[in-house]
Amino acid sequence: MRRPILCAKQHAPSAIAAGDIRFEKRHVVVIQPPKSTPDAPWPVSVVSELVRDWIARLGSVWIEGELTGWSIRGGHAYGKIKDLDADATLSVTAWRSVVQRLDGEFKQGDRVIASIKPDFWVKGGTLSMQVSDLRHVGLGDLLERLERLRKQLAAEGLFADERKKPLPFLPGTIGLITGRESDAEKDVRRNSELRWPAVQFRTIHTPVQGERTVAEVSAALRELDADPEVDVIIVARGGGDFQHLLPFSDESLVRLVATLSTPVVSAIGHEADRPILDDVADLRASTPTDAAKRVVPDVAEELAGVQQARARILQRIVDRVRSESNALESLVSRPALANPSWIIDQRGEELMRASQRGEELITRRIDREHDRLDSLARHLRGLSPQGTLERGYSIVERVDGDAKSLVTGWQDAPASTELRIRTADGRISASSLGGEAIITPGAPDGATEANVE
Structure with missing residues (x-):
């Protein structure tokens, strides 16, 4: 069967009515009015028909995105499919006949591919996307994409240990990003306050799954990083389905974390297929409870450590005093300290002997020089004229x-x-x-x- 070819013919506006489209041999003839002017405006129905016809030319297309706002009313399904990267969303509708033949159940947050056909409703002037097929994105495909992104970020050095910032020993204020009234928030706060009752929190509640997660978590990270009182940031979520954790592997989010000056702790709590946030964060905690233990020191343990250190210091002081006392007793037992005049007497005798030796040496030296002088005088006299006489x-x-x-x-x-x-x-x-x-x-x-x- 040959498809008709769309073409147009111009007629006067008064001759055009809604639906004035007819087949002539292999051509679909759209009766099109001349250029509109203030004196010759187009009827609304004509514009609506033209819009519908042009949209119908797009035909069916396959799209991929995240399913949001999915609900079923009267057997029909209504929802939105959000772009995975850009800020763009399409409203979609699946009629009862399509819903009945869909394979599996769908819910908000699912990653899907859909065959849709745009349809313009002339009477109401609205555009809708009619779903003819809807499928879940395969888990293997998602894992492959995440692995490629993980390798790319690793090659750029975002996971390197040397760029990870150390956590403060005792944070003054902890920034907490988590869902409102979530178990993750309760676990972090309860365990932190049990370990150190004086710890302070600045909590920002955000969605932890769904289309708004990346944008709101990113905004919260920027806000807490700009707060000079926040010493460390915990991003907490109590585990969940793998697809629900996909926002924490979003490339823009993990790149943002890599640029922050405040240390970030990832406490998403998914052991099997951890999100990329775990790799780029300065510390990965297995659960929100583990995050509290890793970030906040235990006051009981610290006090015990202080007591042990104090005991070690006191013992070292006692050992040093005992050692010095033994050394002092050893010194006192020596003759010089037992009888201090002993060394003076000993040195006095040595001084007297040295003095006597000095006097003897001086006397002998004087005698030798005197004899030498007499000899020289006699020799000189013998050589003098008087001696000759x-x-x-x-x-x-x-x-x-x-x-x-x-x-x-x-x-x-x-x-x-x-x-x-x-x-x-x-x-x-x-x-x-x-x-x-x-x-x-x-x-x-x-x-x-x-x-x-």
Whole structure:
């Protein structure tokens, strides 16, 4: 069977009525009015028919999203399918005949694919999406997508240990993001207050499943991170179906957590298929109760630790005092401390012996130097002119008036020369009788002797 081809023909507005569409051979002829003007406006029915026809050309399409607001009334199903990433939603309707042949039950939060056909209701001017088939997205497909995202984020370093922030030892205020009146909130608060009664909370209630979860949890994270009094943030949910936890694997949410300056604890409580938030958070807690235990110290344990530390300190003080007392007793038992004058007497005797040795050394040194000085004096005297005179030698001087000259040879004292002879103890006046040369055996050439009267 050949499909008809849509075409249009222009006619006067007065000649057009709703539903003026006819088949001519293989063509669907849409009677279309000329361009509208203030003087020649289009009837509402014409516009409605044109809108319906153009929408009908889209035909059936398959879409994927999260099922929200799903309800059944009078056998018909009404709901919305929200885009998984963008902020876009379509209202859908499944008639009773379609609902009866659907495989399985559907509820809010389910990830689905649907075959829909847009339909414009001319009379009411509304657009609806007619569901002809509705299916759950396979769990394996979801897991595969999450695993790809997990690997991508891991490759970017968002799960690295070095970027995880340490938790404070004792948080002043804990930021808590959880569902209103949820068991998760009760578990976190009760266990935290049991461990440390003075702990403070700033709680923001958000949806923990469904289409608003990502947006509201993200807004709560930003608000708590901007609060300077909040020291740590706990995101808590009490487990649940795998698909209900999918918002906590949303890429925009986990990337936001990676940028926060406040430590984040993930307490979603799903062991088998944990959400990606567990990997990017600074700490993963298995349950909300575990989160309270990991974030808040136990006052009883801390007091016990303080008591143990105090006991260890006291014991060390006692041991140190005992050790020092033993050392002091050992010192006191020594002779020097038992009889303090003993060491003075001992050192006094050593000082006296040293003094005596010093005096003896000085005396011997003085005696040696005195003997050496005497020897040098004798040697010096022997070498001096006076010493020579004392050995029997004399000095002969020629007297010429007041002038004096030394006689070194017989020729210096001819006859009648007035002489003065100097001895060791005086002078002798004499007169030369003349002289002659005397050869002295062994004497140098020219040595002579002279006669003196």
